[in-house]
Amino acid sequence: MNFKKNFNTMTWVLIPVAIAINVVVGQIVLTLKLPVFLDSIGTVLVGVLAGPWAGALTGLLTSIISGLAINPDSFNWWPVGLFIGFIAGLTAQFGLFRKSWTVVVSGFIIAITSALLSAPIQILAYGGISPWGISFIVSYFMKLNFTTEQSVVLANFISEPIDKIATALLAYSIIQGLSTRFLGRFSQNDLVDKDRRGKLTNIISAGIIIFLLLVLAFKLLSIIPE
Amino acid sequence: MVDRLSFYLKRSNWFYSLNPITKLTFIFCLLVTIYSSRNIYPPIYFSILVIILSFLAQIGKEFLKSVMKIALPTAGILFLMQSFMMQLGNSSIFEFFIFKLTIENISYAGISAARIFLMLISFLLFILSTHPSELMTDLTRRGLPGQLAYVVVSTLQILPQMQAKAAAIISAQRSRGLDTEGSLAKRVGALAPLVGPLVFGSLVEVEERAIAIEARAFMSTLKKTSLKEVADTRLDKTLRIALIAITVGAFLWR
Known part of the structure; x- marks a missing residue:
């Protein structure tokens, strides 16, 4: 957990690229109209490679920069990105980024963190219904006589795991595709599996498809009124 | 975009x-x-x-x-x-x-x-x-580490380049027949051929850039002077x- 060790020159140069990856992949996902965000792949990548502090900084700066350059609404969500990066770095320190199935566990832990943080923001800044797609799920729970707070928390706990597990798996498959020489320049390089890269990419993309299909299944179920 | x-x-x-x-x-x-x-x-x-x-x-x-x-x-x-x-x-x-x-x-x-x-x-x-660099110059003068200012200003430069790259990759893959508007399964399948080239392409430049700025005393902790005064x-x-x-x-x- 050495703060200084996280930040060598490679980390400082990787952070801007990671922020751009967050934003641009988020936009590609929007173009493809997929039912997820996938807007924190870069944050998780930096957290895993360089450490929790560097990940936290990447997450924080992503909301500041997309607030400055795209939509000021992003400023509201800064704690979420910050903790996603931090927790991603921590889970990597516990060795969860060595195998693809433990990455799923890591993604789930990141999702819980993210849900716990975005729920209060959604309640405090927007009163529960924000101008984002998740509000349809929130509204559905409110209709079932849950309180606003319960609905927001439930909706977040449903939507976050799928998004964050897919994010963690994508970050993992990116790391698998990078050269040992490149990875060796980051402080946490010993925490990622360096031997079996490349082979898993197919399995991982299959995993992502399964998760997205689960999302679709959920969306279809929630449209049918009881 | x-x-x-x-x-x-x-x-x-x-x-x-x-x-x-x-x-x-x-x-x-x-x-x-x-x-x-x-x-x-x-x-x-x-x-x-x-x-x-x-x-x-x-x-x-x-x-x-x-x-x-x-x-x-x-x-x-x-x-x-x-x-x-x-x-x-x-x-x-x-x-x-x-x-x-x-x-x-x-x-x-x-x-x-x-x-x-x-x-x-x-x-x-x-x-x-x-201007973002005006804000960053002022914050650096007030004690913000120069590395942080670098990150913000350089992200604002990299972002439009990456957006242009993403647009180019999308049209290139579409011209090869990649389905970006079909069923959900097809669109999910389109994710990897779009994200892969973009991410790996931009990570390749990272190492060169690190060497370049290291040669310009990037990690030096000495106080630097600024060209512009805010x-x-x-x-x-x-x-x-x-x-x-x-x-x-x-x-x-x-």
């Missing part, structure tokens, strides 16, 4: 010569005031004030255009969604499936939308009138103290 990355417009007048921190203090005071009470009037009055300020800063036309493009849609969607999806009050005007329209919902949504609208337009005024006049300091005093005063008085 966004057509212009930095919102900054070049002008020279009194508003532009204010220190960035003074403008941020102003926004901060506005937001604290509107979020401390659930009342529709403060956000409306302040929004008018911000719009007047934009005209005084000679960017009124462009400012209103950005408001129409960014702030109005966000606030409008929020208003509609909250009016129909909150569950306040009992006398519904209109009810359908999960949607329910009541007077209480509308008044709640009105306040929320007005608040978000004010927040968005005050930040828009800030980013239209402040003014922080006595007027700025007085304004900041006055703004905070007025906000605290209004809070106590209420």
